[in-house]
Amino acid sequence: MIQMEYYLIVSTIMMFVGIYGFLTRRNLLAMLIAVELILNSVDINFVVFNRFLFPGQLEGFFFSLFAIGISAAETAVAIAIIINIYRNMRNIQVRNLDKMKW
Amino acid sequence: MEYTIFILLLPFLSFILTGLLGTKLKPVAAGTVGTVVTGIVAALSYLTAFSYFGAGRNADGIFPVQIPWNMEWLPFGGNLHIDIGILLDPISVMMLVVISTVSLMVHIYSFGYMKGETGFQRYYSFLSLFTMSMLGLVVATNIFQMYIFWELVGVSSYLLIGFYYTRKEAIAASKKAFIVTRFADLGFLVGILIYGFYTGSFSFTPDSAVIGSARVFLPLALGLMFIGGAGKSAMFPLHIWLPDAMEGPTPVSALIHAATMVVAGVYLVARMFPLFIGYAPEVLHITAYVGAFTALYAAVVACVQSDIKRVLAFSTISQIGFMIVALGVCTSADPHEGGLGYMASMFHLFTHAMFKALLFLGAGCIIHAVHSNEMSAMGGLRKYMPVTHITFLVACLAIAGIWPLSGFFSKDEILAACFGFSPVMGWIMTAIAGLTAFYMFRLYYCIFWGRENKELHAEHKPHEAPLTMTVPLVFLAIVTLLAGWIPFGEFVSSNGQAYRIHIDWSVAATSLCVAAAGIALATWMYLREDRKIADGLASRFSGLHKAAYHRFYIDEIYQFITHRIIFACISTPVAWFDRHVVDGFMNLLAWISNKVSWMIRGMQSGYVQRYGIWFLGGALGLTIVLLLI
Numbered sequence: 229m230i231q232m233e234y235y236l237i238v239s240t241i242m243m244f245v246g247i248y249g250f251l252t253r254r255n256l257l258a259m260l261i262a263v264e265l266i267l268n269s270v271d272i273n274f275v276v277f278n279r280f281l282f283p284g285q286l287e288g289f290f291f292s293l294f295a296i297g298i299s300a301a302e303t304a305v306a307i308a309i310i311i312n313i314y315r316n317m318r319n320i321q322v323r324n325l326d327k328m329k330w
Numbered sequence: 331m332e333y334t335i336f337i338l339l340l341p342f343l344s345f346i347l348t349g350l351l352g353t354k355l356k357p358v359a360a361g362t363v364g365t366v367v368t369g370i371v372a373a374l375s376y377l378t379a380f381s382y383f384g385a386g387r388n389a390d391g392i393f394p395v396q397i398p399w400n401m402e403w404l405p406f407g408g409n410l411h412i413d414i415g416i417l418l419d420p421i422s423v424m425m426l427v428v429i430s431t432v433s434l435m436v437h438i439y440s441f442g443y444m445k446g447e448t449g450f451q452r453y454y455s456f457l458s459l460f461t462m463s464m465l466g467l468v469v470a471t472n473i474f475q476m477y478i479f480w481e482l483v484g485v486s487s488y489l490l491i492g493f494y495y496t497r498k499e500a501i502a503a504s505k506k507a508f509i510v511t512r513f514a515d516l517g518f519l520v521g522i523l524i525y526g527f528y529t530g531s532f533s534f535t536p537d538s539a540v541i542g543s544a545r546v547f548l549p550l551a552l553g554l555m556f557i558g559g560a561g562k563s564a565m566f567p568l569h570i571w572l573p574d575a576m577e578g579p580t581p582v583s584a585l586i587h588a589a590t591m592v593v594a595g596v597y598l599v600a601r602m603f604p605l606f607i608g609y610a611p612e613v614l615h616i617t618a619y620v621g622a623f624t625a626l627y628a629a630v631v632a633c634v635q636s637d638i639k640r641v642l643a644f645s646t647i648s649q650i651g652f653m654i655v656a657l658g659v660c661t662s663a664d665p666h667e668g669g670l671g672y673m674a675s676m677f678h679l680f681t682h683a684m685f686k687a688l689l690f691l692g693a694g695c696i697i698h699a700v701h702s703n704e705m706s707a708m709g710g711l712r713k714y715m716p717v718t719h720i721t722f723l724v725a726c727l728a729i730a731g732i733w734p735l736s737g738f739f740s741k742d743e744i745l746a747a748c749f750g751f752s753p754v755m756g757w758i759m760t761a762i763a764g765l766t767a768f769y770m771f772r773l774y775y776c777i778f779w780g781r782e783n784k785e786l787h788a789e790h791k792p793h794e795a796p797l798t799m800t801v802p803l804v805f806l807a808i809v810t811l812l813a814g815w816i817p818f819g820e821f822v823s824s825n826g827q828a829y830r831i832h833i834d835w836s837v838a839a840t841s842l843c844v845a846a847a848g849i850a851l852a853t854w855m856y857l858r859e860d861r862k863i864a865d866g867l868a869s870r871f872s873g874l875h876k877a878a879y880h881r882f883y884i885d886e887i888y889q890f891i892t893h894r895i896i897f898a899c900i901s902t903p904v905a906w907f908d909r910h911v912v913d914g915f916m917n918l919l920a921w922i923s924n925k926v927s928w929m930i931r932g933m934q935s936g937y938v939q940r941y942g943i944w945f946l947g948g949a950l951g952l953t954i955v956l957l958l959i
Binding site for chain 2: 325
C-alpha cells in the first residue's frame with residue numbers, strides 16, 4: 229500500500245518544478261508547459277485527498293476532471309494568443325514582451 | 331364612462347405627435363391636429379357631463395362620485411399608495427367642460443393670432459401638453475395625482491410664457507413664473523406629505539376613523555396645501571409672477587393665466603372643502619382674508635396700469651380673490667346655512683373663465699391690430715373693429731356684474747355669501763366689485779373711445795381680426811350672455827344636494843348700484859377725448875398713483891430680499907465655501923493620488939515573470955501569515 233505522503237511528495241515536486249519553470253524559462257511555450265505542471269500537481273492533490281481521506285465520495289475526482297477540461301481550454305486560448313504574438317512580433321521570447329508596462 | 335380616459339390620452343398623443351415631428355409637419359397640419367383633438371376632447375367632455383348629470387341623483391339626493399378608471403401607480407408600504415385615475419364628481423365634470431371649451435376656443439383663435447410665427451408647431455404641441463395636464467389635474471383621484479399634474483401645468487405654463495425665447499423679458503417672466511409657483515408648491519408638497527403621513531392615505535376623503543388621530547395636524551397640512559394653491563392662483567404676496575406672465579402669446583394668457591391654470595388653487599380648496607370645513611374652518615377663514623386683501627390690492631393696481639394685458643392680469647388676480655373669499659367665508663357644508671360660498675365660488679369660476687377668456691382674446695385682437703400693448707397706441711378703435719368692440723363690451727359688462735350677464739349671477743351669490751359671513755366682509759367685497767366695474771370700463775373707454783392715437787392709426791390702419799379669431803369671440807360672448815341662467819346650484823353645491831339659486835335682491839340691488847356708479851365714474855373720466863379729470867387726479871395724488879403704477883413696489887421688495895439679502899449674505903459665502911473648501915478637499919485627494927501613483931509606477935514593469943515572482947512572494951507571505959495565526 230502506497231502511503232498518501234508519497235503522492236503528495238510527487239505533487240509538491242511537480243508544483244515547484246512548475247513554478248521554477250514559469251519564472252526562469254525564456255520561451256512562452258515552455259512557460260505554458262510549466263503552468264500545466266502546476267495545474268496537474270493540484271489535480272493529483274485533489275484525487276489523492278479524495279481517495280485517502282474521503283473514500284466513497286466523488287467530488288475530488290470530478291473536480292480534477294473539471295480542472296483538466298478547463299486547463300485544456302485554457303491551453304488552447306494561450307496557444308492562440310502565443311501564435312498571434314508570434315505573428316506580430318516574430319518571436320515568443322518573454323523578455324521582449326514588455327509592451328504592457330505603465 | 332370608460333371613454334373618459336381618451337379625454338386625457340388624446341391631447342397627450344397630440345403633444346407627442348406634434349412635438350416629435352416638429353417642423354417636419356406643416357404649421358397648418360400641426361394646428362389642425364391640435365384643434366381636432368381638442369374638439370374631440372370637448373365633445374367627450376360634453377358627453378361626460380351630459381351622461382353624468384343625466385344619470386341623476388342617488389337615494390341620498392347627490393350625484394354619486396364615479397371612478398371610471400383607476401390604477402395603483404406607486405405602492406408604498408401599508409395602505410399608502412399613489413393612484414392614477416379619473417374621478418368624476420360635479421366639480422370635476424364642470425371643470426372638464428370649462429377647460430375643454432376654453433382650450434378649443436384658444437386653439438381655433440391661435441390659427442389667426444399665431445399665423446406665420448416661427449415655432450407654430452411647437453406652440454400647438456405645448457398647448458396640447460397643457461390641455462392634457464390641466465384635464466388630468468381636475469380629474470385626479472387623489473391629492474398626489476393632483477400634485478403631479480399640478481407640476482405639469484406649471485411646466486407647460488413655463489414653456490408657453492417663454493415661447494418667444496429670443497426676447498429677454500419673456501425668458502425672465504417664464505423663469506419668474508416657474509420659480510415663484512415652484513416655491514409655493516414646496517408648501518403644497520410638505521402639506522401632502524404631512525397629510526399622507528398622518529391619515530395614511532392620499533385620498534380626498536379619508537375614513538373618519540383615521541382622521542381622529544390626525545386632526546391635530548390637518549389644519550397645518552391644509553394650510554400648507556393652500557400655500558401651493560395661493561402660488562398657482564396668484565394670491566398676495568405670491569402674485570408677482572402673473573402680471574409678468576403676460577409676456578407669453580395672448581391666447582396663452584387667455585387659456586392658462588385667465589381661465590384655467592390660475593383657478594387651480596381655487597379648485598384645490600374646493601376639492602379639499604369637506605376637510606377644510608370639517609377640521610380646519612379657521613384656516614378656511616384665513617384664506618378668505620388673504621383672498622379679500624388680494625382682491626382689493628389687485629383691483630387698486632388695475633386702476634392705473636397702462637398695459638392692457640396687465641390690467642386684465644390684475645383683474646384676474648382680483649377675481650380669483652373673489653372666488654377664494656367665497657370659499658373662505660363658508661361656515662358649514664349646508665348651502666342653506668353658511669355653505670353658499672362653495673357654490674358661488676364654483677359658479678364664478680365657471681362664468682369668469684368664459685368672460686375673462688373672452689376679454690383676453692379680445693385684447694389679442696386689439697394687439698394684433700395695433701401691434702402694441704399700451705393704451706396710448708389705442709383709443710377710438712370701435713370704428714375699426716366692431717365685432718371685437720361688441721364682444722369686449724359684453725365681457726366688461728359681465729365682469730362688472732350687470733344684469734342679465736353671467737357675472738352678475740355669480741358675483742351676487744358671492745356677495746350674498748360674504749354678507750352671510752359678516753357685513754364688513756360683504757361691504758368690502760361690494761366696494762371691490764365697484765372698483766372692478768370702474769377699472770374694466772376705464773380699460774374699455776381707453777381702448778375703444780377716448781383719445782385716439784391718430785398718427786399711429788394713420789400710419790397703420792387698425793383692421794378687424796380674421797374670422798378664426800372673431801368666431802371664438804362671438805361664441806364666448808354668447809356663452810357669457812347665457813351662462814347666468816344655468817341653474818348652477820342644481821349641479822354643484824357644497825353638500826351635493828340640489829340648491830335652488832334665488833337672487834337676494836337687496837344684495838343684488840346694492841351691487842348693481844355700485845357697479846353702475848363705477849361705470850358712470852369711468853364714463854365721466856375716460857369717455858371724452860381730453861381726460862382732464864383723470865389726468866388731474868393722477869397728478870393730484872401723484873404719490874399714490876405712482877405707487878399703484880409700480881404695484882406698490884412688491885416686485886422691488888422681492889428683488890431686494892432675493893438679491894441683497896439671500897444672494898449677497900447667504901448664497902455668496904456658501905458658494906465660496908463650496909468652491910474653496912469642499913472642492914479644495916477633493917482636489918487635494920486627487921493631487922495626493924497623482925503623486926503616489928508616480929512613485930509606485932515602476933512596479934508595473936511589463937515583464938510577466940517579474941509579476942510571477944511578486945505573485946509567488948505574495949502567496950508565500952500570505953501562507954506564512956496564515957500559518958503563524
